[in-house]
Amino acid sequence: MSSTFKQGGPKSKQNIQKEDVVQAVVIADSFNNKFAPLTNSSPEALLNLINVPLLDYTLECLGNSRVQEVILFCCSHADQIKKHIMKSKWKEKSSPMSINIIVSEDCRSLGDAMRDIDAKALIRGDFILLHGDLVSNVQMIPILEWHRKIQKQDKGAVMTVAYSQASPGHKLRSPDEEVVVAIDGASNQILFHQRVGGMKKVSFPLEILLSCDKVEVLHDILDPGIAICSPAIPPLFSDNFDFQSVDDLIKDLLINEEVLSSTLYCHRLRGEYAARVSSPRYYHAISLDIIHRWIFPLVPDCSICHDREPYMYLRHNVYKQKNVTLSKRCTLEEDIALGSGTIVGEGSVLARCSIGQNCRIGSGVHLSDCFIMDNVEIQDGCEVRFSIIASDVILKEGVCLKGNCLLANGVVVESKKILREINLVSSPLLSGKKNDFGDSKDQQLEQLGPKAFVYRPLEDSDSEDEAEVGEVGVKDWSRFHKLEAPPAEEEESDEESEEDSSDEEGLSKDPSPIPDDTSIFFSEVLDSLVRGYDEKLKCENLILEINSSRYAYNVTVKEVNVLVVRSIISIPNAKTEKHGNPAKTENHLSSQQLFQQLKPIVQYFLPILKNYIRNKDAQFDCLHAIEEFAVDSPEFHEIVVKFLHMLYDQDVLGEDAIIKWYSNCASDTREEVKHLHTKLTPFIRWLQEADEESE
Known part of the structure; x- marks a missing residue:
């Protein structure tokens, strides 16, 4: 539409x-x-x-x-x-x-x-x-x-x-959204990008530093x-x-x-x-930047909306539209925008705030670092700090909003209420209305007055710890604003939890999460390939599944190449174990059976092999996977030459890569690899002779 x-x-x-x-x-x-x-x-x-x-x-x-x-x-x-x-x-x-x-x-x-x-x-x-x-x-x-x-x-x-x-320390930076970028100093090409989000250190791949004469790291x-x-x-x-x-x-x-x-x-x-x-928090910071004219020409006195009255720009960064009524004893300190039709009563003090059109500010009201929409009434003796108030809200006499408050349209707060770190709506029931996050189910809300109900996002409404829910909006403001400090114990516990979460994100020296993710990726790929072979799924769809799993578990290209090849070789044994006799402790195939089953499997998954094994580096990854599997599996060890010959005939592996890999195997001290090297010698000699004849 x-x-x-x-x-x-x-x-x-x-x-x-x-x-x-x-x-x-x-x-x-x-x-x-x-x-x-x-x-x-x-x-x-x-x-x-x-x-x-x-x-x-x-x-x-x-x-x-x-x-x-x-x-x-x-x-x-x-x-x-x-x-x-x-x-x-x-x-x-x-x-x-x-x-x-x-x-x-x-x-x-x-x-x-x-x-x-x-x-x-x-x-x-x-x-x-x-x-x-x-x-x-x-x-x-x-x-x-x-x-x-x-x-x-x-x-x-x-x-x-x-x-x-x-x-660092800029008012528009948030620890949760900070980013580190490495670029080529000559061309500005991005080589590395990571959201650090409270992490204490960032690891850069070595190849990034070796690939360019000059690398710039931007934080x-x-x-x-x-x-x-x-x-x-x-x-x-x-x-x-x-x-x-x-x-x-x-x-x-x-x-x-x-x-x-x-x-x-x-x-x-x-x-x-x-x-x-x-x-x-950004709403507050950017509002003040607009008032301070950092975004010229997007400033209040340069009309952006053609249907709004232009502002007059006064000293101390005060902006005022026509038809604003100010009592003689009210005080406009600094950084204020006043919409047309607004009335400010006796003895009221305003600082760092924006007030919409047709608002009524009573006597003795103190407003600081707050943002008020149209048609709001704030009665005598109220105090509002670090809050956003939507249109048609009424704060009755003596109401105090201490900070971190969001009041939706039509809310009425009864007299003498003192509120902090709270979100209010005017209706007792949100029925099927979607917000930007997709909330769409009914929820019954706690009542503070006839038109004041405590709102919490649906995903947190079932939480057993109400204190934690209340703090969701608090952190969003307190990271930036100098509000009343929470108890020291809570601050320490927050810092400890952040450190713990940082460690969980991979900053600790323990490398255990990597093999866990790799193992899960391997099992998912193997399951996908077994299912794909049984159900004769298209290889293009299986490649999409593999790519999705790779992205989910942050697996490197090298690991993908190795594990895809290993998964294909593992399919016969996986199918045997799946359909074998549960009473038997082992359901291994013989070498001959293994090769007879591998031939049609390799032929079927040839598009997948060629999708991933398509350059010399990928061929070395493939050969490394074959080598490791041959070391672990005696049955596959016996047929490894036939398997290599099959991949060579299908143009998955080239003779140069095979010969170079074979020469590298000679330096491996493991007995299994030495035996594999000996077993491969006739095949390598044949490749070399065939190469000489072709030349």
Whole structure:
């Protein structure tokens, strides 16, 4: 389902070919519930940021970059986004940018969105990929031009990822989202990419350091979710159903031999602002950056929304629309945006906050580091800190929000309530309504008042430890804001748990998780091949299964080659054990039986072997697997020459690789390998003689 709202556009820059239309794909959904319950009834893309919907900042950035066509992909609350676009300046005939809205309510990730876009064949060339919560003043055309210049030098360049600069400790950095990237210092090709997420150390493959004369390791960067993509990117998502994010794609492109011909490049933004409003802590930080004019020209006094009154810019970074009523004794300290029709009462003090249109702020109210939408009433004596309050909320006299509070539309908080670290909705029952995270079942909520009910995400609602549930939103704010410190014991326990989780993620010196994952991968591949052979499944489908398992268990290309060959050799014994007599302790085949069964199996799985064993390095991996299996299995040891001859005849193995492997076996001191070396001598001599005759 799609709707096109505008056609045509102006000429792009002179160095962009006239026939090229600059396209951008904007993913309007974040596919998480970090802003719930604010996003239960409206999309995150329309959440107001300094009284302007988030999506308008993204579209304004693209409009300023002379993008001509935007593909806006929506999942939840798509009807509201459509109405917003219809009323926006992008609907006007003079608009230089057309917007094509694509709706798919079943999508649950960026990967699903890209697969849907690929199925609709909407991409005509290189395009800009970003999210609907991006706030940026970046000029996209120069990055696109740089990407196209790289493509002329490297035909395999499929993506350029843009990173902004942010040193450790920067307010827009989160320990959970930090990234380490290694690039070729000469070409800016990405060689290594990893989300570190609290890890204490990162291990780089040695071959990365040896492959380039100069390698740069970047950690002072921030990922704003901007990427220039070639038309090959959507098909890559379609071909790999387990790709759910850009990170999944990058990881696979870097480690997957099948797509090694596809390369990634890094572009570092300098002097430009780009960040995603992906959680409440970033909402706070980016709001203040807008007020401090770091994102010029996207500032309150430069009207982004054509249907909103312009702001007047006053000293101390105070922005005020027309028809704002301020009492004589109220105090506006700094960093404030006031919407039209708002009234501020006697003795109220405001600092670092944004207030929407037609709000009523009573007397003696203290507001700091809070963000208030339209038509909110805050009665006398209230205090609000570090909170986001949606439209049509009423805080009655003496209410105190100490911090980390999200109040959804229509909530009414009764007098004298003191709240902290809480999410409230106005309805006692959420019935079948989906938020951005896909919550869709009914849940009964704890009541604090006639129109105030405690909200928790559905995935946490059944938790036995309510304290832990309450802390889900707390960490999102307290990492950044200087709130009241929790008890020392809790801090220590959090630090210990983070250290424990870091160790579990592979930072400890214990290498045991690697063989466990490899063993699981081997068993899954063997099961898939046995089932595929019994049911005569297509090898193309089995290759997809193997690739999916490889990605899930983070297995290297070398290990994949070895284990696929080992799995194929193991199929006869696996089938014998599966269908054998349970009363017998052993169900081994004889050497002759093993070879008779291996011949049709190898013939059947020849496409899989040739898919993975397709260069000299892969042939050595294959020979290593054969060698190890021959050492472990006396039956296979007896037929190893016949097996090698069969793979040689099928052009899976080349004579050069076999001869070189044979010479390497001579230096192995194991008795089994020495015996294998002796057994192979006649076959190797035959290969050498055949090679001499052909020459």
